[in-house]
Amino acid sequence: MTFTKTLPASRGLPLAAMGVVALLAALFLIPVVIGDEFVYHIFITICLFAGLSTAWNIVGGYAGQLSLGHAMFYGIGGYAGVILMNMGISPWLGMFVGAGVAALVAVVVSYPCFRLQGPFFALATIAFLEVFRVLALHFRGLTGGAMGLMIQLKLGWEWMVFRERLPALIIAFGLMLVCLAVAHLIRSHRLGFYLVATRERESAARAAGVQTVKVRLIAVAVSAALAAMLGTFHAMYLTFIEPAAMFSLSFSIQIAMFALIGGIGTIYGPLLGAALLVPVTEFARGMLGAEALGLHGFVYGVVLVLAVLFMPNGIMGALQRFTARRTGGEEQAVQAGPVVAAARTAESPEERPAIGREVMRVENLDKHFGGLHVTNNVSFSLREGEILGLIGPNGAGKTTVFNMISGFLQPDSGSVSVLDREGRFQNPVTPGDFAALGVGRTFQIVQPFAAMTVEENIMVGAFYRHHDVNDAREAARETAHRMGLAPWLNAEARGLTIGGLKRLEVARVMAMEPRILLLDEVMAGINQTDVRRAIDLMLSIRDTGVSIIAIEHVMQAVMSLSDRVIVLNSGEIVAEGKPHDVVRDPDVIEAYLGKDFAHAQY
Numbered sequence: 001m002t003f004t005k006t007l008p009a010s011r012g013l014p015l016a017a018m019g020v021v022a023l024l025a026a027l028f029l030i031p032v033v034i035g036d037e038f039v040y041h042i043f044i045t046i047c048l049f050a051g052l053s054t055a056w057n058i059v060g061g062y063a064g065q066l067s068l069g070h071a072m073f074y075g076i077g078g079y080a081g082v083i084l085m086n087m088g089i090s091p092w093l094g095m096f097v098g099a100g101v102a103a104l105v106a107v108v109v110s111y112p113c114f115r116l117q118g119p120f121f122a123l124a125t126i127a128f129l130e131v132f133r134v135l136a137l138h139f140r141g142l143t144g145g146a147m148g149l150m151i152q153l154k155l156g157w158e159w160m161v162f163r164e165r166l167p168a169l170i171i172a173f174g175l176m177l178v179c180l181a182v183a184h185l186i187r188s189h190r191l192g193f194y195l196v197a198t199r200e201r202e203s204a205a206r207a208a209g210v211q212t213v214k215v216r217l218i219a220v221a222v223s224a225a226l227a228a229m230l231g232t233f234h235a236m237y238l239t240f241i242e243p244a245a246m247f248s249l250s251f252s253i254q255i256a257m258f259a260l261i262g263g264i265g266t267i268y269g270p271l272l273g274a275a276l277l278v279p280v281t282e283f284a285r286g287m288l289g290a291e292a293l294g295l296h297g298f299v300y301g302v303v304l305v306l307a308v309l310f311m312p313n314g315i316m317g318a319l320q321r322f323t324a325r326r327t328g329g330e331e332q333a334v335q336a337g338p339v340v341a342a343a344r345t346a347e348s349p350e351e352r353p354a355i356g357r358e359v360m361r362v363e364n365l366d367k368h369f370g371g372l373h374v375t376n377n378v379s380f381s382l383r384e385g386e387i388l389g390l391i392g393p394n395g396a397g398k399t400t401v402f403n404m405i406s407g408f409l410q411p412d413s414g415s416v417s418v419l420d421r422e423g424r425f426q427n428p429v430t431p432g433d434f435a436a437l438g439v440g441r442t443f444q445i446v447q448p449f450a451a452m453t454v455e456e457n458i459m460v461g462a463f464y465r466h467h468d469v470n471d472a473r474e475a476a477r478e479t480a481h482r483m484g485l486a487p488w489l490n491a492e493a494r495g496l497t498i499g500g501l502k503r504l505e506v507a508r509v510m511a512m513e514p515r516i517l518l519l520d521e522v523m524a525g526i527n528q529t530d531v532r533r534a535i536d537l538m539l540s541i542r543d544t545g546v547s548i549i550a551i552e553h554v555m556q557a558v559m560s561l562s563d564r565v566i567v568l569n570s571g572e573i574v575a576e577g578k579p580h581d582v583v584r585d586p587d588v589i590e591a592y593l594g595k596d597f598a599h600a601q602y
């Protein structure tokens with residue numbers, strides 16, 4: 001088996017960290033040293049947009065939910081700050097009130113969208129942005145309507161209003177640092193892994209026990225709260241707000257654009273995007289705005305098109321490619337190592353732990369897809385430490401059964417019960433319920449989190465048992481070692497061959513420490529050597545007491561692994577028993593194996 005291996009991304013880290021520190025220092029020191037009002041204004045605007053884009057990136061980048069109405073939260077923060085200030089309440093307090101309201105609005109708007117697939121979230125954010133603009137126009141008594149609201153001119157730190165520019169820069173810079181710190185904290189902890197996993201492969205994330213809706217809601221609430229805090233600051237800086245400016249679609253798109261240009265989903269991309277594009281916008285507006293109306297917009301547009309053409313993965317993507325080239329991190333194909341976990345092999349069987357009590361009961365599962373009766377009265381049970389082979393022709397309903405016994409599909413009738421750790425049978429419903437009872441599954445079509453490394457992929461599974469990031473990393477490394485994936489910990493999952501990806505699927509599930517393992521065609525499409533390795537791996541997993549149900553077409557594996565085999569045909573169980581008996585069954589030969597197989601020696 002071959003893998004594509006890349007060098008650890010961490011090699012470029014000290015350089016990147018130094019670059020970020022230098023950029024942050026420049027953002028603060030350049031305006032202070034130059035001391036010009038316009039330069040101060042540009043740098044305050046950079047900090048504002050860097051903060052807003054970083055906040056946007058938590059939901060738009062990490063969670064992959066495109067918000068095109070993020071100015072809604074910025075506007076809520078702005079109005080909360082000004083309204084409360086005019087009531088005599090300090091904007092420092094107003095800032096948190098605005099953040100709270102924005103987080104609440106974000107959760108209410110997002111909840112129905114996150115339960116659906118498709119572009120609903122992007123559309124909902126645009127729609128609600130418009131709703132808030134209309135509300136601000138309508139409630140004139142509170143918001144001043146179309147005339148807008150002027151802040152009372154109370155100067156000083158308490159009121160966040162200053163004659164000089166330096167204090168405003170200090171606050172904008174401070175808020176930007178808060179946004180960066182929050183983004184960094186999220187990305188380097190469990191929540192960040194869960195968000196990226198959910199973005200990359202929602203089904204695989206759910207199978208790993210991730211509550212995908214919940215993690216997205218946390219992301220959008222945090223993102224909205226940060227945007228609102230920046231909105232309060234900006235309202236105080238501008239000293240005047242009005243609905244069209246505070247709830248603007250083009251402002252929302254600009255926030256997203258800086259993150260896209262800088263590097264969506266990266267921690268420092270939005271900062272880089274804002275640092276590059278805000279000066280272009282402001283200078284273009286300052287220099288060309290007076291000469292020809294709209295020309296600055298054209299220049300800005302040209303810069304955006306060029307940036308997208310030459311840096312499709314943003315500035316961060318271009319920088320990563322550059323550092324990888326300098327450190328010689330070009331991709332190289334290498335041979336995979338053996339499965340270390342294989343304490344024994346199929347050829348040298350030893351004493352194995354006895355098969356124990358029932359751990360899963362499947363009773364009378366019925367499922368229709370429209371007029372198609374996909375499973376009909378399917379019943380079976382699984383015992384502790386047993387390997388149950390599930391075979392049958394294409395379209396027999398095997399994967400549908402798997403989906404029903406892992407919570408991804410609800411049966412029309414029938415039940416699935418799983419033994420819990422206290423020895424009672426439970427009836428789980430969702431993939432999360434199944435994961436909580438120790439049921440882990442792989443997918444027929446491999447579902448790697450492509451943007452993550454091999455180690456990070458396995459960590460998503462390990463987080464189920466280990467909440468601390470270092471513990472999860474340790475567990476992931478140990479699992480990778482057992483699965484023979486240790487040399488590729490830092491390789492990106494998208495670089496693995498099909499055999500590697502299949503092994504990674506199993507590793508991610510094994511890191512969850514399941515008691516029941518559902519394997520969907522883990523040997524499909526892999527070579528003979530890897531089939532032997534996979535058989536050894538499954539035997540060693542079974543020897544740890546894990547019960548396995550394996551859908552498999554590779555009969556060599558089915559015969560040497562299974563304690564019992566179930567044959568499904570047209571949604572019905574047509575045979576069940578020991579592998580050698582089942583393959584002699586005339587119905588099975590007729591429906592699945594064919595006469596040639598019956599004459600072969602197993």
Ligand SMILES: Nc1ncnc2c1ncn2[C@@H]1O[C@H](COP(=O)(O)OP(=O)(O)OP(=O)(O)O)[C@@H](O)[C@H]1O
Pocket residue numbers: 369372374392393394395396397398399400401444
């Ligand atoms: N979501 C769905 N909607 C409609 N029909 C479906 C759906 N999922 C599966 N089917 C149909 O149900 C039948 C059983 O499919 P299933 O994937 O469970 O079979 P299988 O035994 O796993 O086949 P294979 O070995 O090819 O993976 C097939 O005819 C398939 O086309």
